Amino acid sequence: MNKEKTSFSKRGMTLEEDINETNTFYLHSNKAVIHKKPTPVQIVKVDYPKRSAAVIKEGYFKQASTTDYNGIYQGKYIDFEAKETKNKTSFPLANIHDHQVEHMQSVCEQGGICFLIIRFAFHDETYFFPAVKLFSFWNSQFNGGKKSIPYNKIKEVGIKIPFSYQARVDYLKVIDQLYF
Amino acid sequence: MNKEKTSFSKRGMTLEEDINETNTFYLHSNKAVIHKKPTPVQIVKVDYPKRSAAVIKEGYFKQASTTDYNGIYQGKYIDFEAKETKNKTSFPLANIHDHQVEHMQSVCEQGGICFLIIRFAFHDETYFFPAVKLFSFWNSQFNGGKKSIPYNKIKEVGIKIPFSYQARVDYLKVIDQLYF
Ligand SMILES: [Mg+2]
Ligand SMILES: [Mg+2]
Numbered sequence: 001m002n003k004e005k006t007s008f009s010k011r012g013m014t015l016e017e018d019i020n021e022t023n024t025f026y027l028h029s030n031k032a033v034i035h036k037k038p039t040p041v042q043i044v045k046v047d048y049p050k051r052s053a054a055v056i057k058e059g060y061f062k063q064a065s066t067t068d069y070n071g072i073y074q075g076k077y078i079d080f081e082a083k084e085t086k087n088k089t090s091f092p093l094a095n096i097h098d099h100q101v102e103h104m105q106s107v108c109e110q111g112g113i114c115f116l117i118i119r120f121a122f123h124d125e126t127y128f129f130p131a132v133k134l135f136s137f138w139n140s141q142f143n144g145g146k147k148s149i150p151y152n153k154i155k156e157v158g159i160k161i162p163f164s165y166q167a168r169v170d171y172l173k174v175i176d177q178l179y180f
Numbered sequence: 181m182n183k184e185k186t187s188f189s190k191r192g193m194t195l196e197e198d199i200n201e202t203n204t205f206y207l208h209s210n211k212a213v214i215h216k217k218p219t220p221v222q223i224v225k226v227d228y229p230k231r232s233a234a235v236i237k238e239g240y241f242k243q244a245s246t247t248d249y250n251g252i253y254q255g256k257y258i259d260f261e262a263k264e265t266k267n268k269t270s271f272p273l274a275n276i277h278d279h280q281v282e283h284m285q286s287v288c289e290q291g292g293i294c295f296l297i298i299r300f301a302f303h304d305e306t307y308f309f310p311a312v313k314l315f316s317f318w319n320s321q322f323n324g325g326k327k328s329i330p331y332n333k334i335k336e337v338g339i340k341i342p343f344s345y346q347a348r349v350d351y352l353k354v355i356d357q358l359y360f
Contacts, residue, residue: 027286030286030289032290033283033286033287033290033292035245035246037217037218038217038218038219038220038221038242039218039221039223040218041218041219041221041223041236041239043219043221043239053240053241054240054241055238055239055240056221056236056238056239056240056241057237057238058235058236058237059221059223059235059236059239060233060234060235060236061233061234061236062218065215066215070250070251071250071257072257072259072287072290072291072292073290074290074291075256075257075290075291075292076255076257077251077252077255077256077257079252103213106207106210106213107213107252109210110212110213110252110253110254110255111252111254111255112213112252112255
């Protein structure tokens with residue numbers, strides 16, 4: 001893998017690309033083993049041409065029943081979902097699915113470190129938002145509450161994730177601070 | 181999910197199906213949160229028909245860079261690969277890829293609980309085989325050693341996984357015994 005080509009000029013990279021690079025750095029430096037799960041696909045039709053690889057000819061995207069990323073850091077189970085929003089003043093809860101919230105609740109019950117990484121593209125800020133803080137916002141939307149988390153709340157309750165050259169979304173720094 | 185239909189008559193279920201059902205039982209009874217990762221697919225061509233779901237028209241199966249299953253059990257990170265063999269006398273190491281072994285080594289270094297679940301279809305026996313026991317067999321194949329692990333070795337070093345009605349491959353029982 002050609003990590004040397006990574007440079008500060010890589011603005012405009014998506015949050016997912018930044019996290020994937022960060023995870024590759026964590027992996028190669030033996031800091032943590034955290035991977036993005038493959039996109040779930042329902043495979044309907046596959047062709048098996050002679051002397052070449054099987055080709056998926058019909059498939060559909062399935063909704064994820066868990067979060068995007070999980071793995072291990074110093075013996076602890078890590079589990080998170082990454083979301084980017086163009087919204088300036090709030091993070092719309094419609095970005096998350098109820099299956100994902102259920103999953104995050106189960107992970108918390110088992111003692112895992114579970115959180116969201118939320119990027120506000122407009123402000124160019126990326127936050128670590130603990131899952132336990134999400135649940136009350138999530139539940140209140142069904143009782144007449146807001147359908148989003150205000151940006152100011154995320155600034156207040158969340159922790160800004162530092163940027164570094166090798167770890168563009170250096171969320172383990174925040175985990176060190178909160179859980180170790 | 182209609183779990184009621186599960187019955188002892190379900191012989192002929194694959195190891196993967198048995199494990200998926202076991203994981204569903206663990207999840208619903210709040211014992212553990214362990215999922216199979218989606219099959220990695222390289223998506224090449226997608227059609228976006230009007231008023232209906234996107235259709236993948238060309239895709240390829242990618243080799244997995246990690247193991248099939250991971251999750252959390254009582255705060256501990258769980259990671260394993262499941263393999264079924266028709267071979268009577270040994271488990272061929274060709275069933276595993278070097279990326280997967282590297283992944284298992286990294287997980288062990290981080291303090292995760294990492295293992296193989298190996299089913300010998302002929303003997304109708306399913307074994308828990310700790311990853312740390314795999315590495316010496318794996319490495320010795322490149323130094324003139326065997327390209328497989330003898331069935332007797334797996335019987336000796338591994339732990340037979342008990343079958344129960346609700347947890348058809350009750351591997352947490354073995355984990356309780358070995359790690360708690
Ligand atoms: Mg996502
Ligand atoms: Mg497999």
